[in-house]
Amino acid sequence: MIRPALLAGPAVLTYALVLALPLGALLLLSLHGYDPTRGALPGWTVENYADLLTDGLFGEALARTFRVSAGVTLICLVVGVPEAWVIHRMRPAWRGVMLLLVLGPLLVSVVVRTFGWMVLLGTGGLVNQALLALGLPGAPYRMLFTEGAIVLGLVHVMLPLMVLAVWASLGRLDPSLPRAAEGLGAGPLTVFRRVVLPQLMPGVLGGTVMVFCLSASAFATPAILGGKRLKVVTTMAYNEFLNTLNWPLGAAIAALLLVAVLGTVALWARLAERPALRRLGAP
């Protein structure tokens, strides 16, 4: 009892000081008023939250955040789950190489990857040049600084994470099951849909909530690919803190995001993940 406390002590203390205390202080700060000349006001109030709920701009950013995150999650599901299965079916030697190519981009800074999409999607960018060369009507298209660009950039960031989440479940898959299904005459799509996919559900569901929450929390990609006009919740909080300097309002935005993300994780575990595990025979 004393030994684990001593062992974990330094880490717990550091987390308390650097993580828990500042988060608590943030919640308190969101309950103060603000005056442009005097900064945060001493009295307690919930007016920041009331302002946000009635603010059209924040509502728009909130709706956009939800739309973008849902879109990114859907695309990552449709592409990432089959992709993990395809890599899993390769020979071990190829599997390692392909896994590295798919997961490797995770280790490159998001700023660098997002900049790559800027180069590709700009009005004079490579995609538009290719479309012009093909003689498509209406080209060049305006692709940068659109919601579509944010979704594309975020899919690029999240897709490897979805593959990774599903990969863990694939490791636990009993290889004799798909083999038996194939032996009984099932085609590759049927094997995947009826035999493999149900076994992968824990990984798929875990990946889904992770990708959704990380998309809603993402900052660099929407900030760069959305431009100055298309705000999401995170870029709005950034704006309040570093440009408008209304820290209490920024703190309220951050607190709402935090509660939304933690709430989504908790609710998802209750409503989706636990039932799925039970169906697979977990206690």
Added chain:
Amino acid sequence: MGSPGGAAGAPKAWGTVRRNGSGALAFHGLVLVFLLAPLVVVVLVSFTDRGYLALPFGGASGGASLRWWRAIGQNVQFVESFGTSVKLAAVSATLSAAMAVPASLAIARHRFPGRAALVAGLASPLMLPHVVLGVAMLQFAAGLGLAGSWAGLLAAHLVVVTPYMVRLLCAGLAGMDARLERAAEGLGASGWTAFRRITLPLLAPGLAGGWVLAFITSFDELTVSLFLASPAHTPLAVRLFTHIDQMTDPLVASVSAALIVVTILALAVLDRFYPIDRLLTGERRG
């Protein structure tokens, strides 16, 4: 990649009976193009000889040169930020290891009330939005008079990288035979000696993998740093982000390309003692 080679008709070697069909491989090819295109394009554009973003070949759009690679060295700010990032990443990864090793030992070797909460708590920075961490730490540091200080930046990075460190260390400890430690202690070694002579050497691959992963995570971190950076301490990711915000010239491309190259080199070195696919998937060694 679907060619049967020498192992024709020996499906036992890998999971399933049937190989990927051509449709599946075409799908896989498209995914790879999508994932690698932005990285390849950045590297290509970094070799342009023009003053704007262009490919280094194709006649009208210009030729190739090392102009923008040379420009990196002439840009004092980028060079300085690179130094800041390396120092920040090395120090935070090392401090993180110092506190994560005992914490992981507590998790892997002991059963105690609050253990599950400890595991979840240590991993929590992975799930918390980095913007929230950034603003929370900024206003907290400002209250202590530490806004924009090196200490604030370091503390933030320490918490951001520790979940990766703990994950790899716990995987390493779980894959280790705990009886070896008990045998050493049974033979009269003190707890500290058993740790130093038995546990730590066996933990070395996990520790090295965790250190590199923590280093890369810190080096790439943007959002939290954005709130805690100051003109004196500006990590490279922040410098790059604010530069992109103002203008997009080929200098961004050459700095980005340099980062891609450095990442690949770091991984090539790392791969010698900790297979990268296992590092990323968190699967155990062996």
